[in-house]
Amino acid sequence: MADDDKTLPTTSASRSEVDAFLRKVAATPNPNRTGRRGRLMFAMDATASRQPTWDQACHIQAEMFQATSALGGLDVQLVFYRGFRQCQASPWVGNANELLRRMTSVTCLGGQTQIDRILGHALKESRREKVNAVVFVGDCMEEDIDQLCHHAGELGLLGVPVFMFHEGGEPVARRAFEQIARLSGGAYCPFDASSAQQLKDLLSAVAVFAAGGRAALADYSRGKGEGIRRLSHQIGDR
Incomplete structure (x- = not known):
């Protein structure tokens, strides 16, 4: 499948581009349901350029819960990197207030990206107990792309899709994020400061998918935006 099939278009995208993205998400395998709460890893770049988006995410995260x-709820683990090789993961939390408390205690600091450490951590966590989806929010990539792709492929083999939310249009990051999404079985989703509502809706949709699979996403889509409704419709046709 072409790379474009993994790209969530901006609001100015053509209908064919939107359809291509929806076909990709429709093909994402259902999370393995074991009667447990869904588990979503919420990973973010917390380097200096990210403070405005970090503040925005603090408000958005409650929508996921x-x-x-x-659907029985969602457990979320916050993972972030910043500064000089600082990469931290919170305990798994099951409510918005606790996640917000942890997020608001973080101040963004300058440093290089550490996406490989996040993907490696996702592998370890999912081998310990199933992680249903990983969300990553960032704007650049300064690492060995082959190593990132290797870990993304391993996540794909474990059935852990990575949804790469890319702020801005930096081309090196775009190529890397698209490949991570493709190899893991997830999707690449560009956004900018003007698409806060779209970001909120799509993060919530990924959370619903992590908690309940395609059927839950179909129910959630009722009364939502056109993009999510069409996504759910195509999933239901499979």
């Missing part, structure tokens, strides 16, 4: 409350 609200969207999954009827």
Whole structure:
């Protein structure tokens, strides 16, 4: 499948580009359901350029818990990197207030990207107990792309899709993020400061998918935006 099939278009994208993205998400395998709460790893770049988006994410994250409350809930682990080789992971938390408390205690610091450490951590966590999806939010990539792709492929073999949310249009990061998404079975999703509502809706949709699979996403899509409704419709046709 072509790289474009993994790209979530911006609001100015053509209908064919939107359809291509929806076909990709529709093909994402269902999370393995074991009667347990969904587990979503919420990973973010917390280097100096990210402070405005970090603040935005603090407000958005509550939507993920609200969207999954009827599905038995969602456990989220916050993972972030910043500064000089600082990469931290929170305990798994099951409510928005606790995640918000942890997020608001973080100040973004200058440093290089550490995406490989996040992917490696996702592998370790999923081998210990199934992680249903990984969300990453960032704007650049300064690492060995082959190593990133290797870990992304390993996550794909474990059935852990990575949804790469890319702020801005930096081309090196775009190529890397698209490949990580493709190899893991996830999707690449560009956004900018003007698409906060779209980001909120799509993060919630990924959370619903992590908690309940395609059927839950179909229910969630009712009354939502056109993009999510069409995504759910195509999933239901499979």
